[in-house]
Amino acid sequence: MGSGENATQENKNLAYEIGKIVAKLGYIVLTGGRNCGVMEAAMKGAKDYNGTTVGIIPDDHTSRMSEFVDIPIITGMGSARNNINVLSSDLIIAIGTSPGTISEVALAIKANKKILIPDNSKETIELLKRYKKSYVSQFNPYDPMEIEKLIVKYT
Amino acid sequence: MGSGENATQENKNLAYEIGKIVAKLGYIVLTGGRNCGVMEAAMKGAKDYNGTTVGIIPDDHTSRMSEFVDIPIITGMGSARNNINVLSSDLIIAIGTSPGTISEVALAIKANKKILIPDNSKETIELLKRYKKSYVSQFNPYDPMEIEKLIVKYT
Amino acid sequence: MGSGENATQENKNLAYEIGKIVAKLGYIVLTGGRNCGVMEAAMKGAKDYNGTTVGIIPDDHTSRMSEFVDIPIITGMGSARNNINVLSSDLIIAIGTSPGTISEVALAIKANKKILIPDNSKETIELLKRYKKSYVSQFNPYDPMEIEKLIVKYT
Amino acid sequence: MGSGENATQENKNLAYEIGKIVAKLGYIVLTGGRNCGVMEAAMKGAKDYNGTTVGIIPDDHTSRMSEFVDIPIITGMGSARNNINVLSSDLIIAIGTSPGTISEVALAIKANKKILIPDNSKETIELLKRYKKSYVSQFNPYDPMEIEKLIVKYT
Numbered sequence: 001m002g003s004g005e006n007a008t009q010e011n012k013n014l015a016y017e018i019g020k021i022v023a024k025l026g027y028i029v030l031t032g033g034r035n036c037g038v039m040e041a042a043m044k045g046a047k048d049y050n051g052t053t054v055g056i057i058p059d060d061h062t063s064r065m066s067e068f069v070d071i072p073i074i075t076g077m078g079s080a081r082n083n084i085n086v087l088s089s090d091l092i093i094a095i096g097t098s099p100g101t102i103s104e105v106a107l108a109i110k111a112n113k114k115i116l117i118p119d120n121s122k123e124t125i126e127l128l129k130r131y132k133k134s135y136v137s138q139f140n141p142y143d144p145m146e147i148e149k150l151i152v153k154y155t
Numbered sequence: 156m157g158s159g160e161n162a163t164q165e166n167k168n169l170a171y172e173i174g175k176i177v178a179k180l181g182y183i184v185l186t187g188g189r190n191c192g193v194m195e196a197a198m199k200g201a202k203d204y205n206g207t208t209v210g211i212i213p214d215d216h217t218s219r220m221s222e223f224v225d226i227p228i229i230t231g232m233g234s235a236r237n238n239i240n241v242l243s244s245d246l247i248i249a250i251g252t253s254p255g256t257i258s259e260v261a262l263a264i265k266a267n268k269k270i271l272i273p274d275n276s277k278e279t280i281e282l283l284k285r286y287k288k289s290y291v292s293q294f295n296p297y298d299p300m301e302i303e304k305l306i307v308k309y310t
Numbered sequence: 311m312g313s314g315e316n317a318t319q320e321n322k323n324l325a326y327e328i329g330k331i332v333a334k335l336g337y338i339v340l341t342g343g344r345n346c347g348v349m350e351a352a353m354k355g356a357k358d359y360n361g362t363t364v365g366i367i368p369d370d371h372t373s374r375m376s377e378f379v380d381i382p383i384i385t386g387m388g389s390a391r392n393n394i395n396v397l398s399s400d401l402i403i404a405i406g407t408s409p410g411t412i413s414e415v416a417l418a419i420k421a422n423k424k425i426l427i428p429d430n431s432k433e434t435i436e437l438l439k440r441y442k443k444s445y446v447s448q449f450n451p452y453d454p455m456e457i458e459k460l461i462v463k464y465t
Numbered sequence: 466m467g468s469g470e471n472a473t474q475e476n477k478n479l480a481y482e483i484g485k486i487v488a489k490l491g492y493i494v495l496t497g498g499r500n501c502g503v504m505e506a507a508m509k510g511a512k513d514y515n516g517t518t519v520g521i522i523p524d525d526h527t528s529r530m531s532e533f534v535d536i537p538i539i540t541g542m543g544s545a546r547n548n549i550n551v552l553s554s555d556l557i558i559a560i561g562t563s564p565g566t567i568s569e570v571a572l573a574i575k576a577n578k579k580i581l582i583p584d585n586s587k588e589t590i591e592l593l594k595r596y597k598k599s600y601v602s603q604f605n606p607y608d609p610m611e612i613e614k615l616i617v618k619y620t
Contacts, residue, residue: 123595
């Protein structure tokens with residue numbers, strides 16, 4: 001999960017790396033499926049490592065869908081689909097912050113899901129600190145080995 | 156799509172065969188994902204042919220999920236998820252009739268989706284006859300070759 | 311519940327009368343909330359009798375909303391909102407047939423809701439006959455007194 | 466919007482007062498509809514001032530519904546209904562913080578809705594400060610006249 005149109009290049013680089021790691025570990029990368037930001041970068045990473053990607057599309061059409069979605073789930077329900085993203089995931093990895101991302105981390109806390117914040121995003125880290133201390137990231141966000149270890153640990 | 160708990164053995168046999176054909180053709184089998192009826196039989200058919208299955212789960216948990224689901228999408232939204240089943244499918248294949256199935260065929264007509272009724276289910280065939288004549292099935296439901304040809308034609 | 315753009319004048323006249331009866335009996339008229347067909351006519355009837363109307367809007371905006379909606383519920387989830395219409399109603403009254411209406415009657419049968427078909431709509435009556443015999447209408451659709459008695463009986 | 470089971474007595478007192486003010490101003494109080502916390506307190510306030518209340522129920526049944534709901538909307542879609550709460554409101558008033566409340570404030574920011582935080586809840590105020598400075602509350606949360614003025618200003 002992560003920023004869409006407003007993602008920084010740094011957000012997208014990290015998302016790409018994590019998409020690759022998740023795919024390498026044999027997991028599916030599930031995102032909001034749109035053709036921008038963290039969603040697209042993570043799925044591109046997964047596809048470059050021959051992984052499988054699922055996109056939970058907010059629209060009732062595919063015109064804003066990323067080309068890196070293998071399995072499109074067309075919900076036609078806008079941001080209400082954020083809850084499906086959360087419920088369908090074994091581990092939520094949130095990169096960057098946007099209102100949509102924050103809603104997903106909040107819903108993930110509510111659904112008692114495991115959450116990993118691999119960067120230094122203040123807002124989501126504060127949320128986790130308050131409600132779910134144990135999943136707060138305390139690691140170097142740019143060390144793939146460390147991220148891989150954490151994903152393994154949490155899934 | 157098709158009956159759940161109330162599916163007949165005939166419904167399930169046909170669903171199994173069609174699951175196999177869809178998998179053989181390289182398509183994904185998407186169902187409501189529960190561990191009964193047409194859903195489970197179609198996914199079992201797909202898995203026996205090494206296909207990929209997606210289950211759009213109505214619950215917010217997996218206790219009623221079929222073991223033949225590869226990719227579970229946990230919606231937690233009950234029968235409102237029927238519309239996601241429909242929007243996410245390229246071709247709707249409906250077997251047997253139940254209120255849930257009829258709602259899906261009706262939503263598929265509304266969403267202007269291609270629909271195939273491979274058996275002699277009066278209710279869904281009547282629906283198609285009235286609203287979308289061209290997709291009414293006029294073929295031997297028990298001839299796999301003929302069903303395969305129709306799936307190819309419609310997708 | 312009932313046809314939208316494709317409603318006949320007869321559908322709309324009947325919806326208007328029933329909207330009035332429901333309001334007179336002190337019940338709320340809940341519809342899909344759009345500015346056409348059976349939805350709008352039923353709510354206009356209710357408002358002409360000083361009733362209260364709720365519109366469950368499929369869009370995430372109000373540009374297609376009827377002016378006769380008192381309380382708009384903006385779902386932004388398209389036809390998936392049909393299930394909310396059904397779950398939120400004590401008695402489903404379906405007028406005319408359209409794919410959307412049929413999906414709602416099917417979902418209402420699934421949710422074990424009371425259903426009244428006040429006209430001679432073959433498709434929905436067939437559905438009820440098959441799955442829920444007791445609620446099939448066997449009355450003069452154009453006698454307001456008789457409809458009123460049935461609504462009282464079923465709520 | 467606000468905390469459910471974990472609401473403090475202070476949260477509930479404030480919610481009650483605001484429910485009264487909203488009703489007095491002639492607006493409808495819309496909440497998540499459950500029988501606890503900020504939701505119930507706000508609706509009780511509205512009813513004590515003869516207002517109208519709408520409850521957007523997450524369940525597909527009414528066993529956890531507040532007795533102060535006039536118009537229950539039964540969604541059966543769990544926390545995905547939070548987006549309906551947001552889209553259906555002209556002004557979001559958030560009291561206290563819980564993961565659900567934070568998800569609603571985040572979705573409200575995304576939907577570009579007006580938001581009022583009448584207490585000193587750090588998490589939601591931080592969210593608004595970052596994404597939507599203009600709606601941050603800078604007023605005495607316990608002065609009903611001031612809250613009333615702000616509600617009038619924002620609606």
